[in-house]
Amino acid sequence: MKAAVISLGSVSSQWTIEAMKTYFKVVDAIDIRGLEVKLGKKEIEILYNNKPLGEYDCIYAKGSFRYAQILRVLTTAYSHKCYLPLRAETFTLGHNKLLTQLKLQEAGIPMPKTYLTSTTISAKNLLESLTYPIIMKFPEGSHGKGVMYADSFASANSILDALTTLNQPFIIQEYIETNGTDIRAFVVGSKVVASMKRKAAKEEKRSNIHAGGSGETIELDSQTKKIAIKTAKSLGCDICGVDILESGLGPLVIEVNLSPGLQGITKSTKINIADKIAKFLFEKASEFKNDREGKVKTSEILNECGIDREEHNGKEIIANLSLRGKKIVLPEIVTDISDFDENQEVTISASKGKVVIKKF
Ligand SMILES: Nc1ncnc2c1ncn2[C@@H]1O[C@H](COP(=O)(O)OP(=O)(O)O)[C@@H](O)[C@H]1O
Ligand SMILES: [Mg+2]
Numbered sequence: 431m432k433a434a435v436i437s438l439g440s441v442s443s444q445w446t447i448e449a450m451k452t453y454f455k456v457v458d459a460i461d462i463r464g465l466e467v468k469l470g471k472k473e474i475e476i477l478y479n480n481k482p483l484g485e486y487d488c489i490y491a492k493g494s495f496r497y498a499q500i501l502r503v504l505t506t507a508y509s510h511k512c513y514l515p516l517r518a519e520t521f522t523l524g525h526n527k528l529l530t531q532l533k534l535q536e537a538g539i540p541m542p543k544t545y546l547t548s549t550t551i552s553a554k555n556l557l558e559s560l561t562y563p564i565i566m567k568f569p570e571g572s573h574g575k576g577v578m579y580a581d582s583f584a585s586a587n588s589i590l591d592a593l594t595t596l597n598q599p600f601i602i603q604e605y606i607e608t609n610g611t612d613i614r615a616f617v618v619g620s621k622v623v624a625s626m627k628r629k630a631a632k633e634e635k636r637s638n639i640h641a642g643g644s645g646e647t648i649e650l651d652s653q654t655k656k657i658a659i660k661t662a663k664s665l666g667c668d669i670c671g672v673d674i675l676e677s678g679l680g681p682l683v684i685e686v687n688l689s690p691g692l693q694g695i696t697k698s699t700k701i702n703i704a705d706k707i708a709k710f711l712f713e714k715a716s717e718f719k720n721d722r723e724g725k726v727k728t729s730e731i732l733n734e735c736g737i738d739r740e741e742h743n744g745k746e747i748i749a750n751l752s753l754r755g756k757k758i759v760l761p762e763i764v765t766d767i768s769d770f771d772e773n774q775e776v777t778i779s780a781s782k783g784k785v786v787i788k789k790f
Pocket of ligand 2: 573
C-alpha cells in the first residue's frame with residue numbers, strides 16, 4: 431500500500447509520516463508548494479515538481495488556508511482513486527470560519543451567536559446593539575492571530591475602522607466567558623482520540639498554544655464528544671481538531687482545524703496520536719482498495735457477459751431475491767451499476783411484482 435502526505439512539512443506532518451511507515455509500504459512526503467494543477471482536459475492533471483503525481487491508495491492532504499483551493503482541486507482529482515481523510519469541499523469550508531459556522535448551523539451543532547454584515551454602516555449599527563465584550567475575527571485566521579477582543583463599543587468601533595481601511599473581511603461573535611479556556615478535541619474517524627483543555631496566558635483571552643496558552647489532558651463528557659464527531663462529519667473530514675468553548679448552556683463549537691498540531695496535545699495527553707492517525711489511514715485505505723477492486727471485478731464480469739457497464743441501461747440481471755427479515759437486499763452488482771452510495775436520496779416506487787429505485 432502506498433500513501434502520500436501532502437503538507438507544508440511541519441513537525442506534526444513529519445511525525446505522521448514516520449508513524450505511517452509502520453503500516454504503509456511507501457509514504458511519500460509531498461510539499462504543497464511543489465504542486466501544480468491543470469484543468470481543461472478530460473481529466474484534471476496534478477503535477478508535482480513538473481512531473482505527474484503518481485497513484486496512491488491514500489492521500490492525506492492538509493495545509494493552511496492559503497492552499498485551500500489547490501487542495502480542493504487535488505482531492506477532487508483523486509476522489510475516486512484513493513482514500514482521502516479530508517474530502518474536497520472540506521478544504522474550502524474548513525479554512526473559512528464563516529462557511530464552517532454555516533455548515534454547523536445546517537447540521538444543528540451549537541455555536542456562539544455569529545454575525546456577518548455587508549456594509550460598514552450596518553456593522554456599526556450592529557455593534558451599537560450588542561452586549562459587550564464581543565469577539566471580531568478574520569474568517570481565515572489561525573493560531574489566534576485573527577481574533578480580536580473588544581470590551582466596549584468604542585474599542586469595537588475603532589477595530590471596525592481599521593479593518594475597513596485594510597479591506598479585511600471579518601465576522602463578529604458573542605464573547606463566551608470561559609475564563610480564558612477552550613477545549614481541543616482531536617477527532618480521528620468516529621472517535622475523539624485525545625482532548626485537552628487549553629488555558630490562555632495571563633492577561634490574554636485566546637487560549638491557542640501559539641498564543642502562549644498551556645494545555646492539560648481532559649476526559650470529555652459524551653455530549654461534547656458527540657458534538658465534536660458530528661462537527662467533523664458535517665464538514666466531510668475524518669481527521670481534525672475541533673475547538674469548543676464550554677459555556678453555561680453547554681459546549682459551543684468555534685472552529686475546525688484541518689491541520690491540527692500534534693506536539694502540544696501529544697505532550698499534554700501522552701497519547702500517541704500520530705500512530706492512531708496512521709493506523710486509521712491504513713484501515714480506511716485498505717477498505718477503499720477492497721471496495722474498488724470489487725468494483726473492478728464486477729466490471730470484468732459484466733464485460734465477460736457482453737454487458738458494457740456504460741451502456742448497460744436497463745439490461746436485466748437474473749438473480750434470486752434475497753430478504754433480510756422483511757427487507758429486500760439487492761445484489762452488489764446492482765449497487766455498482768447504479769452507482770448509488772449510502773446517502774443517495776432516491777424515490778422508490780413499488781407495485782405487485784415490480785420495484786423501481788430512481789435517483790431523486
Ligand atoms: N466567541 C468567543 N468567545 C470567547 N473566546 C473566543 C471566542 N472565539 C475565539 N475565542 C478564543 O480565541 C481563540 C482562537 O479562536 P479560534 O476561533 O479558534 O481561531 P484560531 O483559528 O485563531 O484558533 C480560541 O481558542 C478561544 O480561546
Ligand atoms: Mg482555534
